[in-house]
Structure formats: C-alpha cells, structure tokens
Amino acid sequence: MQADVTLTRCVGLADVLLAQARLAAHLAPTPLHYAERFGCWLKLENLQRTGSYKVRGALNALLAARERGDRRTVVAASAGNHAQGLAWAAYRTGSNAITVMPRCAPETKIAGVRHWGATVRLHGDSYDETKAFAAELAAQNDYRLLPAFDDPDIIAGQGTVGLELAALAPDVVLLPIGGGGLAAGVALALKSLRGRNRRVRIVGAQVEGVDAMACVLRGQAPPVETAATLADGVRVKEPGLLTRAVLADLLDDIVIVREAELRETLVRLALEEHVIAEGAGALALAAGRRVAGRRKCAVVSGGNLDAGVLARLLADVRPRAPRRPRRRVRELAPTAPPAPKAERATTISTCPLPEELPA
Secondary structure, three states: OOOOOOOOOOOOHHHHHHHHHHHOOOOOOOOEEEEOOOOEEEEEHHHOHHHEOHHHHHHHHHHHHHHOOOOOOEEEEOOOHHHHHHHHHHHHHOOOEEEEEOOOOOHHHHHHHHHOOOEEEEOOOOHHHHHHHHHHHHHHHOOEEOOOOOOHHHHHHHOHHHHHHHHHOOOEEEEEOOOOHHHHHHHHHHHHOOOHHHHOEEEEEEEOOEOHHHHHHOOOOOOOOOOOOOOHHHOOOOOOHHHHHHHHHHOOEEEEEOHHHHHHHHHHHHHHOOOOOOHHHHHHHHHHOOOOOOOEEEEEOEOOOOHHHHHHHHHHOOOOOOOOOOOOOOOOOOOOOOOOOOOOOOOOOOOOOHHHOOO
C-alpha cells in the first residue's frame, strides 16, 4: 500500500518553487565548497538541519498538508534521515509524528529522532520491512503515511536543492539514489529552468548490489536481496513509482560504485576536505571520479555517521595519495622571428688627435 501517492498528479517546477517559498522561513540555503583535490564542487547538505537534505521534503509535506487542512498524525518509515527530518518538522509545526526505523539503524539517527519528540518504533532489518509495518499502522489508525521519497510534496521539497544549485550553473550534477526522491526533485528543478541549466547532465550514483533503480530503468527486475553497505540511507529494494517515472525521463546516467571506492571516498572527505559525510553522503562524490565535466557538483546528502563507524574507517582504510596537480603551461602561438635590426652607421671622426695638433 502506497498511501497518499497519486501518480496522476504531476510534479513540476511550480511545485518546487512553491516548496521553496514555504521553506524559506525555516531553512537557510546550504553552502557550496570546492574540493580541489577531487576537482568537484560539493553541495553540503550534511550541514542542513538534522544533518540531511531529508528535512526539506518532510517540512514541505507537513506545511502543504496544513494548507489543505489535513492535521492527522503522520507515520513514516525511514532508515534514519527521513525520520529525523520528519521529527524536526513535526516539532516546528506542532504536529504528531511516529517514525518506524529498522533495528539496524545507526544510534546517532535514532537519538536524533527522539531528541525532537517523535515516537520511535523499531521494526525489521531493512527499509522495505519498516515500510510495510508503517503502512499497516497508518491503515489501522487512520494516520497519514508519509513515504520517504514517493510523494509529490517530498519530491518538490527535495527539488529546492536544485534551485540553490542553479546559480552555480553546473554542467554535471551527481546525486545518490535510493528511492529516487532527491534525484527526481533536483532533475525537475534544474531541467525546467531556462538558460544554461537546461543543458545540465543529471547523473545518479548507486552502490554495487544496491542498485534497484538502475535495474528498473534498464527494464530489469530489481535484486531480491540488497547487499550490506556503508550507505544504509540508499539501501532500498523497491524504488518509487513516481520517482522512477520522473527519472526515466530526466536522468542522464547512473554510475555503480564499488563498496571499497565508497569507503575510500568517505575517508578522503574527512581527511582532505574536513567534511564528515555518512555513507550515502559520500556516494555521489565517489561516482564523480568516473564522470567528466568542467563544472561538476556532487551533493553530500547527509552527515549522520556514527562516531564508532568513522573511527573504524579511519583506522582500516588507507586511501591512496592524491595525484599531484599538473601545472598547465599555456602554449604560446608561434611568432615570426624578429626582424634584424638595421646596422647603425659608424661615424669616423676626421679630427686630428691632440698629439697630432701643431705646437
């Protein structure tokens, strides 16, 4: 059951602009940072409220529901970041929220949800199991089920990331994909704007063995079981119906990243750029190593990483030293050899020397 998802309702630029207007009083734009050693711009959504972009969609959904007069208790399934975003949004709007999280969710994310007063229910070992339990709770108690990605208000809220990127005018934007809400919203925002942003390439990133969206877009069945991965935020078996329809039209490519590449990128981000990212947050940048572009931008989608996990990664992963930058010497156009200078005429004085003068 996918409650509150109406596939006949299109999501467009107008919805993203309306979401931006709703969120402006609550959320400030996140900064951009140029990671010189990676040759890529970073959109630092790890510095967003609750440490993830997910708060954008959750807050937009609650504010839009209030405008429609819907004040039911909201229930959501989440691996952590959507739950934290919903908890903070419910706190700011005075709404009631219940979050269902898998038992393997990081302690950092569980503590963050409880901090903002939302009810936490731990159920299942994957996102899909928690989603089924949340749908059952909503049906039994007439709660509003708020999907983590397959909802028009969620997609529009995540699309505000794309509006903030428009001023950078990137030629490539790299985004992590789990269910596809962030990628769908950013693609809608950037490819609907006039000017140079219409030519931007939207490239998704998924982890090897956790690539359900890539399989679906290729017309293949998604994997029955997802592999264990550091990027728990994108560990989704079944991508959204609405998001896959948007991405089938607007996504330019998907890069599949190996787990070792992801771990190395996360450690390099911490050591070289002083940016703390969770697994899914480092995924887009890991994919960027295989994508060419003059002005690339990777979205660091979240920074809710357990301290213990970070400590183990720093102890175990030895990233390769980055290549020394090449000094580019601009070649000058060949020029004609200089014309020979005209020889100066030598004037020989005919005046007699002093000793030759008569006494």
